Amino acid sequence: MSAGVSLLTMLFLELFMLFACFHECLSSPVDQLKSYILTQRGADAFLPEITPSAAPQPFLPLLAPSPLSPFTNSTIPKLSGLCMLNFTASQSLMTMTSTDCWAAFAPLLANVICCPQLHATLVILVGQLSKETGVLALNRTLAKPCLSDIEQVLEGQGATDDLKQVCLIHPSNLTEASCPVKDVGEFENTVNSSELLASCEKIDPVKECCDQVCQGAISDAATRIALKASDPLSMDGTHVLPEHSTRVNDCKTVVLRWLASKLDPYRAKEVLRGLTNCNVNKVCPLVFPNMRHVANSCGNGISNQTACCDAMDSYVSHLQKQTLITNLQALDCATSLGLKLQTYNITKNVYSLCHISLKDFSLQVGSQVSGCLLPSLPSDATFDKFSGISFICDLNDNIPAPWPDPSLLPASSCNKTVRIPALPAATNAQSRLYNEYAAVYLFIASSLTMMIL
Secondary structure, eight states: OHHHHHHHHHHHHHHHHHHHHHHHHHSOHHHHHHHHHSOOHHHHTTSOOOOTTSOOOOOOOOOOOOOSSOOOOOOOOOOOSOOOOOTTTTHHHHHHHHHHTBTTTHHHHIIIIIHHHHHHHHHHHHHHHHHHHSBSSOOHHHHHHHHHHHHHHHHHTTBOTTHHHHHTOOGGGGSOTTOSOOBHHHHHHHSOHHHHHHHHSSOOTTHHHHHOHHHHHHHHHHHHHHTTSSSOOOOSGGGOOHHHHHHHHHHHHHHHHHHHHHSOHHHHHHHHHHHHHHHHTTSOOOOOOOOHHHHHHHSSSOSOHHHHHHHHHHHHHHHTTTOOEEHHHHHHHHHHHHHHHHTTTOOSOHHHHTTOBGGGGSOBOSSSSOBOEEOSSOOOOEEETTTEEEOEEBOOOOOBOOOOOTTSOOOOGGGOSSOOOSSOOOOTTOTTSOSSSOOEEOOOOHHHHHHHO
């Protein structure tokens, strides 16, 4: 009898586990990731308490439990056989890109990590190929199968299967588009190639965004080759035609490919990501929903502080569900939202009144005050076959969101009044990180990663 009961019990448990796994698999990878990131209060017990007034201390969270077998994140891609791009020579670059665009992470890291890395990869692949072909672009016939092959290789290593939608890439990203110059010889005869290389072969990712030495050299080179068109367009001051601006932008991509051909892939990746990051940190990527509810509670003077702050908290909670952003982006978002609120006749500093900090604008980790801000300097996700995917995330930086003064122009990122560190601090076990502020690695639990696979 007892043996029969035990057998029934085991069958029941197996059916229960099967049902649980089936239910979990029905949810999307992004939903699974958000469920993990938006952890319950019980999980927060393992995190150190954060006192806003105290200097934050660096710490490491618990690692995800080791799975029964190591993670594998590669399958054999089905290639077209038509593309000449050398994926083998760029294997480490492709692996890094697939990790940065990992299936569950891609939508959340698209703006800061995934798409900048993907676009850099496209530039480097074509640039490296030009050393053999003498051409800084693919023709339109090969661009489509090559883009498909790139997707196949990346997806085979764990990247999301909708990279084209996430990062808005097209076969034209591999061609010269409207740029009139793609031949390496013609390019080097048209631009000051030695000055261009000297300006861009190594950049400081902080100084470059302000001094724009490399960016200036790229713009100059792109303008020069854009003028080689058979139908040169007007470019005198305010009379610049849209067609010319598009052509110059297309030529900038050709310039970047030439630079990538002169540098090793890793150095090229560092330069390209540094240049892209200057633009990433200038723009708030958040979409601000209708704020009439906040206006009704906080506008025309604040008669009820509790109602106003409840409305602000509710509004900010919607922003927190959108994406991960950098600390400089958070500053831009705080300024943008503050100026929009002021158009609704909200004149008091509701950020200070309701204790809104910069990290309240990014995706939240845990149920307590633990918004995740990515570093303002370029960073990448990392993959480990035992612990899964991780990326650097600041949880302790409690900088109050600054209320903008409408009479003043927004502060330049080169002259911020609020000091925001670029990289998190390191524990003794993390000597490769800079000692600027506290950080945490977000580790995706092994069970989650296995379900994604």
